[in-house]
Amino acid sequence: MKANPRASDKTYVYRWVPSPIGRLRLVGSDAGLAAILWETTDPANLRLTIGGEAPDHPVLVETARQLEEYFAGTRKAFALPLDFVGTDFQQKVWRALLTIPFGETRSYAQIAKQIGQPNAVRAVGAANGRNPIPIITPCHRVIGSTGHLTGFGGGLPVKAHLLSLEGAQTASIGI
Numbered sequence: 001m002k003a004n005p006r007a008s009d010k011t012y013v014y015r016w017v018p019s020p021i022g023r024l025r026l027v028g029s030d031a032g033l034a035a036i037l038w039e040t041t042d043p044a045n046l047r048l049t050i051g052g053e054a055p056d057h058p059v060l061v062e063t064a065r066q067l068e069e070y071f072a073g074t075r076k077a078f079a080l081p082l083d084f085v086g087t088d089f090q091q092k093v094w095r096a097l098l099t100i101p102f103g104e105t106r107s108y109a110q111i112a113k114q115i116g117q118p119n120a121v122r123a124v125g126a127a128n129g130r131n132p133i134p135i136i137t138p139c140h141r142v143i144g145s146t147g148h149l150t151g152f153g154g155g156l157p158v159k160a161h162l163l164s165l166e167g168a169q170t171a172s173i174g175i
Contacts, residue, residue, distance in 0.1 A: 010083075013054035017064045020071050021158045028059035032081030035132040036063075038154050046132060047085045067135065073165065076102040078136045085132065093127035100141040103166040107145040129153065135162065 010029045017024050025043070027035035027050055035046055043050050054060065062080060069075035084091050096114050100106050106114075112124045131139040134153060140162040144150045152159035 010048070012048050012050045013052060013057050013060070014050055015053065015055045015057065015060040015064065017067065019067060021154060021161055024067070026060045026063050028057060028063065029083050030059070032083035033059055033063050033133060033136065034083040034085060036134055036136065038158075041153070063136070070135070071165070076166075080136060082133060082137070086127075086130065089123065090127040090130060093124055094131055094133070094137050097128070097131065097137050097139055097142065100138055103168050105141050105143045105147075105163070105168050108142060109145055111142060125151075138162075141166075141168065 010031065012027050012029050012034055014025050014027045017026060023039045025035075025037040025039070025041070026033065027037065027043075027046075027048070034048060035043075037043060037046075059081065066075055066078050066080060070078070084094055086094070092115050093111060096111050099114070108121050108125045108128065109118070111128070112118050112121045115124070117123070128139045128142050129151060131137050131153075134140065140152060140154075140159045142150075149156050149159055149163075
């Protein structure tokens with residue numbers, strides 16, 4: 001996939017949705033879901049320009065529906081068009097995250113090996129941390145090699161909540 005570091009050619013819109021982990025801002029375009037932002041996330045940190053609120057945009061409506069099912073425990077996989085905006089390397093990492101099954105975890109080293117760059121563990125960690133579509137692209141399923149929870153944009157309690165919701169086993173899920 002060609003890198004799309006700045007998506008200035010697209011119009012991005014947003015919608016707020018409630019969730020058990022706080023209010024989330026869904027950001028999308030006609031091409032797909034581009035971001036899920038925590039309420040405290042500064043949208044200026046994204047590599048895209050967000051226009052106005054569009055609660056009825058079809059991508060955002062479908063994302064909200066699937067997230068509601070996920071939090072209710074009735075959805076284990078998402079079926080949404082994704083509009084990743086990032087470097088080729090970041091997109092490679094994010095696509096690898098999409099292969100982690102519901103209820104399972106992987107280490108940063110395992111992801112680095114999976115993408116064919118076993119020495120790029122730190123770079124994988126950095127790309128994981130810049131994942132613009134958490135929950136759907138399950139960066140919360142990436143943990144330290146010891147099995148302990150490590151950094152997460154939504155905070156470690158949220159990461160623990162998501163992993164617990166999925167029934168994942170980690171060394172320190174009970175934060």
